[in-house]
Amino acid sequence: MERDITLEKKIDAYIKGHLNEDEALQLWEELLEHPEYIELLNTELGLRSILYQKEEKVPEKEMKSQESLIHSLQNSWKWVGAAAAILILVFSINFFQESGTPSLQSLTVQNINLSENLISASVLRSERQPQIAPEDSLLNLGYKAAIDGNLAEATRLYEAIIARYPDKPIAVQAYLNKGIIQFNREAFEEAITSFQAVVSKAKPESFTKEKGYWFLGNTYINLNRLDAARAAILEAYKMNGIYHDTAIDLLKELDEKLGKADQKYE
Amino acid sequence: MDYSDLVTAIKTNDTKSINTLIKAIRPRLEGFLCIHMNANYNDAQDIAQDALVTIIQVIREDQLNEPKRVVEYLISICKNSYLKEQQRKQVTSVVAEPHSPKEPRQLQSMLDKEQKRLLAWCMQQLKKEFREFIQYWLDHPDSHSREVARRFDISISNTWTRKHRLIKKLNECYQKKSKL
Numbered sequence: 001m002e003r004d005i006t007l008e009k010k011i012d013a014y015i016k017g018h019l020n021e022d023e024a025l026q027l028w029e030e031l032l033e034h035p036e037y038i039e040l041l042n043t044e045l046g047l048r049s050i051l052y053q054k055e056e057k058v059p060e061k062e063m064k065s066q067e068s069l070i071h072s073l074q075n076s077w078k079w080v081g082a083a084a085a086i087l088i089l090v091f092s093i094n095f096f097q098e099s100g101t102p103s104l105q106s107l108t109v110q111n112i113n114l115s116e117n118l119i120s121a122s123v124l125r126s127e128r129q130p131q132i133a134p135e136d137s138l139l140n141l142g143y144k145a146a147i148d149g150n151l152a153e154a155t156r157l158y159e160a161i162i163a164r165y166p167d168k169p170i171a172v173q174a175y176l177n178k179g180i181i182q183f184n185r186e187a188f189e190e191a192i193t194s195f196q197a198v199v200s201k202a203k204p205e206s207f208t209k210e211k212g213y214w215f216l217g218n219t220y221i222n223l224n225r226l227d228a229a230r231a232a233i234l235e236a237y238k239m240n241g242i243y244h245d246t247a248i249d250l251l252k253e254l255d256e257k258l259g260k261a262d263q264k265y266e
Numbered sequence: 267m268d269y270s271d272l273v274t275a276i277k278t279n280d281t282k283s284i285n286t287l288i289k290a291i292r293p294r295l296e297g298f299l300c301i302h303m304n305a306n307y308n309d310a311q312d313i314a315q316d317a318l319v320t321i322i323q324v325i326r327e328d329q330l331n332e333p334k335r336v337v338e339y340l341i342s343i344c345k346n347s348y349l350k351e352q353q354r355k356q357v358t359s360v361v362a363e364p365h366s367p368k369e370p371r372q373l374q375s376m377l378d379k380e381q382k383r384l385l386a387w388c389m390q391q392l393k394k395e396f397r398e399f400i401q402y403w404l405d406h407p408d409s410h411s412r413e414v415a416r417r418f419d420i421s422i423s424n425t426w427t428r429k430h431r432l433i434k435k436l437n438e439c440y441q442k443k444s445k446l
Binding site for chain 1: 269290291293294295297298301302337338340341345376377378379380381382383384385386387389400401404405426429430433434436437440442443444
């Protein structure tokens with residue numbers, strides 16, 4: 001990628017809100033001729049939004065009902081007062097949860113947030129893949145059905161993907177999504193089959209594999225199969241990804257239950 | 267990419283080249299619509315597609331006075347189509363207001379929640395000094411690059427280079443992790 005410092009400075013000014021509309025449109029004309037910078041711009045905006053979220057963020061675990069309630073309240077100015085009250089409540093709950101010794105129950109995922117964890121087709125598309133593929137459409141339809149509460153239809157769509165594209169990476173995503181729905185239905189044995197398919201088929205360093213191990217471990221805990229749970233959570237921990245730190249807490253608790261308290265994690 | 271190639275391909279009815287060029291241009295227009303116009307991805311896809319159909323028709327009918335201005339024309343079509351669509355939907359009175367330049371916080375990224383989580387993870391993988399650098403840059407949007415250079419004891423030129431490399435590295439990390 002050949003660098004264009006002038007363009008980089010214009011992008012910086014754009015992100016900082018220093019360009020007027022005409023200047024911004026002129027910048028986009030240049031960006032259309034240098035598409036590699038569109039991707040970098042998007043990455044920088046993503047980073048900024050993460051930082052802004054951190055400033056405003058409520059400590060979160062897998063608390064779907066609280067999150068969705070707060071989200072809907074925050075979207076309406078009329079409910080600002082109510083939202084503040086709920087936020088105080090959530091802060092209080094988290095403070096108290098973290099001030100004592102966490103139990104295995106409190107560390108285990110009880111319900112998987114669908115909107116955050118179900119995989120849909122990627123929004124950021126490469127130029128080599130400009131049109132949505134049929135399997136991506138199915139994945140998106142499944143996502144929509146699940147978010148709309150039509151879990152049976154979502155499962156049917158994920159099974160269709162698995163049947164039609166068994167050897168494609170999208171089948172792994174479908175297995176993961178299917179497993180998540182099964183987990184939330186408390187069909188834990190079925191969820192284990194799905195998550196096992198995820199970890200055996202996903203690429204070694206992939207986020208999907210890490211997620212598969214994490215949810216597989218949590219499913220085993222729900223079935224009180226702690227040895228199997230520890231093995232799966234340990235794999236998630238070893239991947240050194242986003243579940244690494246959370247996995248340490250869970251592993252320590254599992255080790256204590258299994259009489260392996262001398263294990264060290266970092 | 268030279269957009270005048272698109273004009274040539276359309277005028278000579280070179281279907282293969284037209285398809286190749288359209289495939290390359292479409293995601294760029296979608297990027298413009300999602301990031302600058304704050305369109306959702308489905309709307310962006312539809313509008314970009316319509317804009318490309320329109321430009322092909324305009325070029326075929328020889329109505330484009332200055333072929334070199336294809337990009338400007340495409341952006342203009344996308345912007346106007348999006349605003350018209352918003353007015354038609356009349357979702358809220360706010361979207362019907364004239365489009366105005368956006369503040370940084372209003373600029374939308376095309377990344378969804380999960381993708382942001384991956385990006386946050388990638389950020390954590392950076393060496394401490396680089397993480398601090400990029401964090402400082404992002405946390406202080408009004409800082410002049412000279413101040414950043416002074417704070418990190420590097421030249422202004424190196425400040426821009428470091429920033430570019432870090433964003434590129436984060437983008438590569440995110441792209442790698444988001445793939446299966």
